[in-house]
Amino acid sequence: MSGSEERLVDTLVIGGGPAGLTAAIYLARYHRTVVVVDDGNSRAKWIPRSHNHAGFPDGIGGEELLARMSAQAGRYGSRFVKGRIDAIEGEFGRFRVWGDGLALEARTLILATGTLNRRPDVDPDTHRRALDRGQLRYCPVCDGFEATNQAIGVIGGDARGVAEALFLCTYSKDITLLATGAMEIAAGDRQLLKCAGIAIEERPLIRLVFGEDGVAALLECGGERRFDTVYPALGSDSNDELAHALGLEMGDGCCIAVDQKQRTSRKGIYAAGDIVYALDQISVAMGHAAIAATTLHNDLRTREGRGHRSLA
Numbered sequence: 001m002s003g004s005e006e007r008l009v010d011t012l013v014i015g016g017g018p019a020g021l022t023a024a025i026y027l028a029r030y031h032r033t034v035v036v037v038d039d040g041n042s043r044a045k046w047i048p049r050s051h052n053h054a055g056f057p058d059g060i061g062g063e064e065l066l067a068r069m070s071a072q073a074g075r076y077g078s079r080f081v082k083g084r085i086d087a088i089e090g091e092f093g094r095f096r097v098w099g100d101g102l103a104l105e106a107r108t109l110i111l112a113t114g115t116l117n118r119r120p121d122v123d124p125d126t127h128r129r130a131l132d133r134g135q136l137r138y139c140p141v142c143d144g145f146e147a148t149n150q151a152i153g154v155i156g157g158d159a160r161g162v163a164e165a166l167f168l169c170t171y172s173k174d175i176t177l178l179a180t181g182a183m184e185i186a187a188g189d190r191q192l193l194k195c196a197g198i199a200i201e202e203r204p205l206i207r208l209v210f211g212e213d214g215v216a217a218l219l220e221c222g223g224e225r226r227f228d229t230v231y232p233a234l235g236s237d238s239n240d241e242l243a244h245a246l247g248l249e250m251g252d253g254c255c256i257a258v259d260q261k262q263r264t265s266r267k268g269i270y271a272a273g274d275i276v277y278a279l280d281q282i283s284v285a286m287g288h289a290a291i292a293a294t295t296l297h298n299d300l301r302t303r304e305g306r307g308h309r310s311l312a
Helices: 018-029 062-075 124-133 140-147 159-168 187-196 241-245 282-303
Strands: 009-014 034-038 079-082 085-091 094-099 102-111 115-117 152-155 175-178 205-211 214-219 224-227 229-232 236-238 269-271
Touching (some): 009 018, 018 034, 018 282, 034 102, 085 102, 085 241, 140 159, 152 159, 152 224, 175 224, 214 229, 269 282
Parallel strands (some): 009 034, 034 079, 102 269
Antiparallel strands (some): 115 236, 205 214, 214 224
């Protein structure tokens, strides 16, 4: 898609998770031409069933939510391209974008590339089954309620693991901190864990075994601990390659820095969702996207000479 003004779209949204799809819905309803490029790896697909997404009292699965949002965006004219973006050049008004078999041009960009959780060493099929059974969980904010009164293992022998274990104390009094190597926990954090009644397993974790009756954590020297569910607190990796290639200002090391209107440090480029430093929640990502889409629309209106008093 290149060359003529007729083929130049108003917005290219990079990423088809909750943030990218919300932006596409808003922009299409602003009568903007929108193309969404997505590689199909949104971590929202990992969600077996979300019970804290407003409007779904019985919960909704991640794949179903994405399918509904894609259909909604498509209904208003958003177009979808499967693939990855490898290179971007240009400026506000005409960005040129390339990927595997892709060549697109857009007046503006929204980066909604998200992040990926670091997983324990488990094969993909076992990982999916464990997620579906609720034996493996990544977001205590999202699903800690479902682990109420369960025996919980938290994998993370550092400050991140400590923070997650302490957060889960709201839901259970049976929590054990595990690590794949030596525990690297400060004395003050050890005292916090002790006061909260959280056990520390000093023997390194070798392997997780998921069965019908729970999770076995196999430890060095033949040890074993059993849990109902396990939370890996191993951190995440931002999909920030494009942000760095574009020279965008970053915040917190790996997240895109934005202003209150979701504008990045380069004119015509906006960011939303987990790639922006904030609470990693679907509701937050959707809020980012609504702001980014409305800001983008207003910025284009200004560029087009349509005077306005901003609504956002």
